[in-house]
Amino acid sequence: MNWISNYVRPKINSLFSRRDVPENLWTKCDNCGTMLFHRELSENLNVCTNCGHHMGITPRERFHALFDGGIFTEVPVPAPLADPLHFRDQKRYPDRMKTAQKSTGETEAMLVAEGEIGRTPIVAAGQDFSFMGGSMGMYVGNAIVAAAERAVALKRPLILFSAAGGARMQEGILSLMQMPRTTVAVEMLKEAGLPYIVVLTHPTTGGVTASYAMLGDVHIAEPNALICFAGPRVIEQTIREKLPEGFQRAEYLLDHGMLDRVTNRKDMKNELVTILRMLLALPPEVKGDLPAPTPEPETVPEADASGAPEPAGDAKA
Amino acid sequence: MQYLDFEKPLAEIEGKAEELRALARANKEMDVEKEAAALDKKAADLLVDLYKDLTPWRKCQVARHPDRPHCQSYIEALFTDYTPLAGDRNFADDHAVMGGLARIDDRPVVVIGHEKGNDTQSRIERNFGMARPEGYRKAIRLMDLADRFRLPVVTLIDTPGAYPGKGAEERGQSEAIARSTEKCLKIGVPLVSVVIGEGGSGGAVAFATANRIAMLEHSIYSVISPEGCASILWKDAEKMREAAEALRLTAQDLEKLGVIDRIIPEPVGGAQRDAQATIASVGKTITSMLNELVDLSPEKLIKDRRDKFLGMGASGLAA
Numbered sequence: 003m004n005w006i007s008n009y010v011r012p013k014i015n016s017l018f019s020r021r022d023v024p025e026n027l028w029t030k031c032d033n034c035g036t037m038l039f040h041r042e043l044s045e046n047l048n049v050c051t052n053c054g055h056h057m058g059i060t061p062r063e064r065f066h067a068l069f070d071g072g073i074f075t076e077v078p079v080p081a082p083l084a085d086p087l088h089f090r091d092q093k094r095y096p097d098r099m100k101t102a103q104k105s106t107g108e109t110e111a112m113l114v115a116e117g118e119i120g121r122t123p124i125v126a127a128g129q130d131f132s133f134m135g136g137s138m139g140m141y142v143g144n145a146i147v148a149a150a151e152r153a154v155a156l157k158r159p160l161i162l163f164s165a166a167g168g169a170r171m172q173e174g175i176l177s178l179m180q181m182p183r184t185t186v187a188v189e190m191l192k193e194a195g196l197p198y199i200v201v202l203t204h205p206t207t208g209g210v211t212a213s214y215a216m217l218g219d220v221h222i223a224e225p226n227a228l229i230c231f232a233g234p235r236v237i238e239q240t241i242r243e244k245l246p247e248g249f250q251r252a253e254y255l256l257d258h259g260m261l262d263r264v265t266n267r268k269d270m271k272n273e274l275v276t277i278l279r280m281l282l283a284l285p286p287e288v289k290g291d292l293p294a295p296t297p298e299p300e301t302v303p304e305a306d307a308s309g310a311p312e313p314a315g316d317a318k319a
Numbered sequence: 320m321q322y323l324d325f326e327k328p329l330a331e332i333e334g335k336a337e338e339l340r341a342l343a344r345a346n347k348e349m350d351v352e353k354e355a356a357a358l359d360k361k362a363a364d365l366l367v368d369l370y371k372d373l374t375p376w377r378k379c380q381v382a383r384h385p386d387r388p389h390c391q392s393y394i395e396a397l398f399t400d401y402t403p404l405a406g407d408r409n410f411a412d413d414h415a416v417m418g419g420l421a422r423i424d425d426r427p428v429v430v431i432g433h434e435k436g437n438d439t440q441s442r443i444e445r446n447f448g449m450a451r452p453e454g455y456r457k458a459i460r461l462m463d464l465a466d467r468f469r470l471p472v473v474t475l476i477d478t479p480g481a482y483p484g485k486g487a488e489e490r491g492q493s494e495a496i497a498r499s500t501e502k503c504l505k506i507g508v509p510l511v512s513v514v515i516g517e518g519g520s521g522g523a524v525a526f527a528t529a530n531r532i533a534m535l536e537h538s539i540y541s542v543i544s545p546e547g548c549a550s551i552l553w554k555d556a557e558k559m560r561e562a563a564e565a566l567r568l569t570a571q572d573l574e575k576l577g578v579i580d581r582i583i584p585e586p587v588g589g590a591q592r593d594a595q596a597t598i599a600s601v602g603k604t605i606t607s608m609l610n611e612l613v614d615l616s617p618e619k620l621i622k623d624r625r626d627k628f629l630g631m632g633a634s635g636l637a638a
Contacts (some may be wrong), residue, residue, distance in 0.1 A: 023514075037586055058456075072381065077362060083633070083634065085635070086576070086632060086634075087635065088564060089364035089565050091552040091553055092552065140632050143632070171521075171542060171543055171551065174542055174568065175540060175541060175567065176632040176635075177542050178521070180631075181500055182500050182503070182630045183631055185500050186629055189505070189625070208521075211543070212500075213497050213500060214493075214497075215493070216497040217498075224416045227554040230487060230493070231483070231487075232481075232484075232488065232492070233479060234432060237488065241484055249485070258489050259491070260494060303484040
């Protein structure tokens with residue numbers, strides 16, 4: 003029951019098996035094994051319709067569902083220096099980057115956007131686990147700084163969806179330096195009196211948890227998300243004992259006081275709107291579609307001397 | 320003196336010289352001093368040679384050398400009136416983190432550092448320098464104290480990393496580290512750090528988000544241990560030499576990357592061969608870094624730290 007078997011293996015398997023399934027119409031639930039039709043699955047925000055298991059979702063898909071009418075504007079993120087350490091393991095780092103860019107269609111592991119949710123203007127940042135494990139390097143640092151600066155400039159709250167294995171090893175010490183760097187970004191929001199809400203999604207581990215992901219005004223997690231500093235495998239090797247069931251999962255962290263809430267993905271938007279509007283001292287959200295705009299009362303021609311104004315009727319309701 | 324694997328040839332020569340002298344002590348007529356002196360000279364030359372161009376992996380070995388001076392040695396030698404202050408006021412006192420009030424050159428400061436221990440018993444007591452959340456929370460408390468009474472903070476970094484244990488996770492290891500880093504950024508007093516051995520990942524950052532950061536010549540500072548990196552990226556922990564190379568974790572590389580401000584030279588053969596001299600140079604550096612900062616206003620100090628970390632990584636390594 004570790005994330006290697008739960009997450010990585012199915013992920014790897016799906017990479018290979020994807021070609022066998024024509025057009026990838028069906029996805030197997032990582033948890034219960036149910037075959038899920040792709041349209042149904044994406045309509046359900048990648049949550050299994052059978053068992054409620056929350057599968058990975060890219061920031062772009064998430065933002066489409068999160069922002070009103072799926073409308074958002076991307077906030078530009080300054081490009082960092084590419085491969086600052088000239089890092090090479092079994093592969094060159096630039097090659098790993100190219101592979102990740104090709105398979106995800108994204109430039110890097112974080113997407114920053116502005117728009118409205120429940121008619122509440124926000125800035126959102128989403129980390130992309132499918133891009134090199136969402137790892138935090140210079141780009142993710144730049145993205146968080148850009149998101150915070152944008153939020154401060156527009157006086158809007160920032161919602162951050164975290165998902166990462168930790169710091170990006172290929173950027174060595176510079177990825178480690180993103181811990182204090184992103185903490186500075188969080189400080190900017192706090193000083194500006196703006197809400198900073200962190201939504202921790204599966205998995206959020208390592209240096210990411212130990213910096214911006216644990217500094218929110220409110221911490222909400224998705225069900226069963228793995229959230230930790232050191233991963234379960236490392237801990238088992240260190241203490242040489244089996245870890246309890248559900249260790250380091252969202253519900254476990256909630257029990258241990260590290261989170262405010264554990265919330266299903268489909269309820270997340272409403273909950274975020276409710277919380278934000280209270281923190282921002284705004285009136286409650288008007289649910290559903292707004293009533294059709296009231297037509298401007300026609301200017302009564304002076305010639306009409308009847309004197310009896312038309313009743314305002316239901317337009318005032 | 321414990322020899323590292325790459326110091327084997329040196330161990331042999333020094334061993335031979337010692338043997339000769341032992342023989343001479345047993346047999347008064349023998350005169351071996353000339354030969355022994357020749358061996359000494361040879362050993363000294365070899366030592367210079369070995370340490371002239373240490374590979375990153377060898378630097379890791381030196382940085383972790385058990386005979387290197389540790390936090391406690393620095394506090395005892397450099398600080399007066401050291402008064403340890405214990406506990407996080409929540410759960411426990413973490414013995415992996417030393418900290419308290421002290422004076423350096425008569426100037427009162429708060430000193431905080433990781434302590435690894437020097438023998439089996441003290442290593443266990445100190446948890447090999449791996450702090451639990453209580454350690455970071457104690458540091459947060461001490462930094463608050465320093466801030467309120469306008470005392471500069473000196474941190475000494477020497478940790479393999481934060482402790483990966485069950486209780487540590489349950490009590491919020493990540494949150495404790497994040498808050499400690501946040502506190503470093505917030506205090507309106509000078510904060511200076513010296514990496515004296517190992518700067519292990521987040522566990523080090525939590526104390527080293529400072530106005531000025533110095534590293535000893537053969538110390539290391541890294542996002543992950545070379546062994547950990549090797550087992551993830553090479554799928555083979557034995558590739559730690561390659562990983563150490565790729566990670567750029569030496570003081571020399573970090574200075575080039577603009578992550579640290581100064582390198583403190585070590586005696587020939589590393590800090591473990593002359594603890595006193597090493598401690599003295601670290602003391603000089605701490606004083607000089609503090610002198611650069613003591614006259615700055617709290618706002619200026621906070622801004623200086625923020626700008627420093629916001630600007631990190633703007634330039635990479637020149638090819």
